Amino acid sequence: MKPVIVGITGNIKEMPAMSGLEYDAVSRQLSEGVKEAGGVPIVIPTGTPDLAKVYVDMIDKLILSGGQNVDPRFYGEEKTVECDDYSLERDEFELALVNEALKQGKAIFAVCRGMQLLNVALGGTLNQNVEDHWQNEFQGTAHEVEVKPHSRVSRLVKSGSRINSIHRQSVKVLAPSLVATARDPRDGTIEAYESKNGAPLLGIQWHPELLLESRNSQSIFNYLVHQL
Numbered sequence: 001m002k003p004v005i006v007g008i009t010g011n012i013k014e015m016p017a018m019s020g021l022e023y024d025a026v027s028r029q030l031s032e033g034v035k036e037a038g039g040v041p042i043v044i045p046t047g048t049p050d051l052a053k054v055y056v057d058m059i060d061k062l063i064l065s066g067g068q069n070v071d072p073r074f075y076g077e078e079k080t081v082e083c084d085d086y087s088l089e090r091d092e093f094e095l096a097l098v099n100e101a102l103k104q105g106k107a108i109f110a111v112c113r114g115m116q117l118l119n120v121a122l123g124g125t126l127n128q129n130v131e132d133h134w135q136n137e138f139q140g141t142a143h144e145v146e147v148k149p150h151s152r153v154s155r156l157v158k159s160g161s162r163i164n165s166i167h168r169q170s171v172k173v174l175a176p177s178l179v180a181t182a183r184d185p186r187d188g189t190i191e192a193y194e195s196k197n198g199a200p201l202l203g204i205q206w207h208p209e210l211l212l213e214s215r216n217s218q219s220i221f222n223y224l225v226h227q228l
Contacts, residue, residue, distance in 0.1 A: 007059035029209035033221035049096035056100040064114025107200035115203035122175030151181035163206040
C-alpha cells in the first residue's frame with residue numbers, strides 16, 4: 001500500500017534565543033504520533049504563499065501545528081493585546097496551505113494555533129486573549145473536556161477526559177461551515193470542532209501530541225492517518 005504522507009507545518013524559531021540563528025522547528029511529538037499510526041511525516045517549512053500548491057500536491061493530509069497568535073487583521077480586527085508573539089509570514093503561508101488543501105479536498109488536522117487559523121480561514125473570529133487557559137508546565141493536564149455525542153471527536157475522546165491547556169487565544173465566532181464538538185466545562189471555550197458537511201476537517205484546541213502516553217491521544221493520530 002502507498003504510505004500516507006502527512007505534512008506538518010513548521011515554525012521559525014531563533015535558537016538559542018537572541019543568537020540570530022533561525023531554524024525550521026516543530027514539535028517532534030507530532031511526527032512521532034504520525035509515525036506510530038503508520039503514516040510518513042514531512043515537515044513543511046514556512047515559505048511564500050506561491051509554494052502552497054507544490055507542498056499540498058506532495059502530501060495526503062495536513063497538520064497545522066501550534067505556535068504564535070493569529071494576526072487579527074485576518075479576521076477584521078485591530079490588535080487589542082500587548083504582545084509580539086505573531087508571525088505575519090507564517091499566517092500568510094499557512095492560510096495559503098489551507099486554501100489549497102480545501103481546494104484539493106485533502107484532510108486537515110488543526111492543533112491549537114492551527115485550530116484558530118483554520119477557523120479564521122473559513123470565516124470565523126478569535127478571542128485575542130483568554131484567562132486561565134495557560135498551564136504552568138507543558139507536561140500534564142489542566143481540565144476536563146465535554147464532548148458532543150456522535151461527533152468525530154467522540155470516537156476518540158470521552159467526556160470527562162482530562163486535557164492540557166496551552167493557549168492564550170481561542171475561537172470566538174465559529175466559522176459558518178463548522179460545528180463545535182467539545183468544550184471546556186469551566187467557561188464553554190470551544191475545544192474541538194469539525195465540518196458540518198462531512199469534509200475531512202478536525203480542529204482540536206489542546207495538544208494531543210504532548211499526551212501520547214494516553215490511548216486517547218494516539219487514537220487521534222491513528223484516526224488522522226487512516227480515516228480522516
